[in-house]
Amino acid sequence: MKKSIAMLTTIGAVLFSSAFLHTTVEANPLQDIQNERAEIQADLSAAEEKIADVMIELEELNKKIEQVNNALTANEEKMKDTKSKIESTREEIAVIEGEISELEEDIERRFEILKQRMVSFQQSGGDISFLEVLFGAENFGDLISRVSAITKIAESDEQLMKEQEEDKTALEEKQGSVEQKLADLTAMKDELEAMQATILTQKEQNEADKKELKEKQEHLVALKTELENKDSSLAAVAAEIQRRAAARESSNSIVATSTTSGGGELTTLSKKEDKAPVKSVSKAPSGSISTVLNAGMPYLNSLPYVWGGGSPRTGFDCSGFVSWAFAQAGINIPSSTSALQSVGTKVSYSNIRPGDLVFFNTYKTNGHVGIYLGNGKFIGSQSSTGVAIAGMTSGYWDDHFAGHVRRVY
Structure with a gap:
């Protein structure tokens, strides 16, 4: 390709040389032009193939970019939904904490009831043990009454303690379940954020690849245009060489007719032009x-x-x-x-x-x-x-x- 300018200069000189030089040299420049054009046309074909490959790559890359954008949108929606659930769960935890507070107050109240009953029992039987209370009965009927009273108090205390333990267990289970739910949602949010960062990185890489392909396409198109211009220039020079060769051949075929007149002057007949002046x-x-x-x-x-x-x-x-x-x-x-x-x-x-x-x-x-x-x-x-x-x-x-x-x- 680098020899095109030198070749065109040489051909220009040949076009203005003598008829003798035309007959002996002109065939070589014409062949050189044809060889050069063959090289250019081969380069043109290669450039067109590369442009086609780049266009296919661009089409595939555009599909990838579309997929990444869709994934980005879906991930953003998932993050939005997860953040909303996290807020709802935090509100649920706040409600549970309120219920915990109320249950703790109930437990405290129940403890106070037990405490008061124990005080009442001690006030009734004195500062003595249950056995002493039983032995302090004045008669059998009083004993039965005391036993019945102690039994009822014990049963009531046992029921209150059982309800207290059940409420405490249910409260702890509910609190643990909601806290686990919050932990799971938080982990999901962290995973979605990491995924979002990965998708964004992939999107940036795709955009960079697209820019690089566009620049490659522009370079190839410019190269193709340059090759087409060189080919057109060489074609014009080749056509001129052929035209001048044809003109010389036609001129050589004209028969010169001479006659002697007067002082013996030689008259040469020229070819008549077949077109208007x-x-x-x-x-x-x-x-x-x-x-x-x-x-x-x-x-x-x-x-x-x-x-x-x-x-x-x-x-x-x-x-x-x-x-x-x-x-x-x-x-x-x-x-x-x-x-x-x-x-x-x-x-x-x-x-x-x-x-x-x-x-x-x-x-x-x-x-x-x-x-x-x-x-x-x-x-x-x-x-x-x-x-x-x-x-x-x-x-x-x-x-x-x-x-x-x-x-x-």
């Missing part, structure tokens, strides 16, 4: 058509579109660029689309060749003009890009091309 060309060309085709190459995508512009200093509009490019080869043509649409000779699109003017019906009929490069591409100053190469076999320019082609050389 070029209009508005003020002088014979001083350069080849390759000069026209390559004039704008140094300014690709760097000079803006300027209405009425006609030089690299100011920028170009479409007709100004075309007129300037031909002027570099010593071919003077008008600098307005209205005048250019009738200059030279009209040719059919089936006979188009590099260097022909192509017109497009944009804001008006023949409102835009460019220079055909070959392979369905033309160079011109476009309103959106400035000086650039564009394809005319599909898309916008194909839609606006009506087949108007002019030849001015």
Whole structure:
């Protein structure tokens, strides 16, 4: 690829050399061009395959990003629900703590009842043991009464103690269950937060991968465009070499007829042109058509579109660029689309060749003009890009091309 510029320079020199040099050297540059184009086209195919691979990767990555975003949303909803349950559980614990407080107060009250009963028993029987109370009975009936009273007090105390233990056990079980529930919810919340962090990290990595793929795609597209431009330039040079070779072959086939008249002057008959004379060309060309085709190459995508512009200093509009490019080869043509649409000779699109003017019906009929490069591409100053190469076999320019082609050389 690096030898393209040197090759184009060499070919340019060959195009202006003598007929002898043409016959002995020209075949090699043409073969070199064909070899170079084959390399470029192979690189183009490789670039297109890589672009296709990148697009597939981007599509797959977009699916992953969508999945991660869905997981992120679902995890956020789960976290929200878990936090809500944690708040509810804390409220439930607060209620249980209130119940605990009330139960503790009941237990305290029951303890006071037992205490009072014991005091009452001691007041009735004195500061003595149960046995002494029984032995202190005055008669058998009094003994039975005392035994019955002691039994009832014991049974009542036993029932109160049993209820106290049951309430305490139930309270502890309920408290433990709710505390376990809170612990489980808190652990779930911590796990969800860790999962959220992992998902966010994955999302950031996916976005970084997507950015890298986009940059790779842009680089490949730029490389493809560069290769297409080089291929178009080489195609134009090859076409010029072939055209000049064909012209020499046709010139060599013309039979020179000489007659002696008067002072013996030799008259040579030239080939008659089979097309109308070029209009508005003020002088014979001083350069080849390759000069026209390559004039704008140094300014690709760097000079803006300027209405009425006609030089690299100011920028170009479409007709100004075309007129300037031909002027570099010593071919003077008008600098307005209205005048250019009738200059030279009209040719059919089936006979188009590099260097022909192509017109497009944009804001008006023949409102835009460019220079055909070959392979369905033309160079011109476009309103959106400035000086650039564009394809005319599909898309916008194909839609606006009506087949108007002019030849001015």
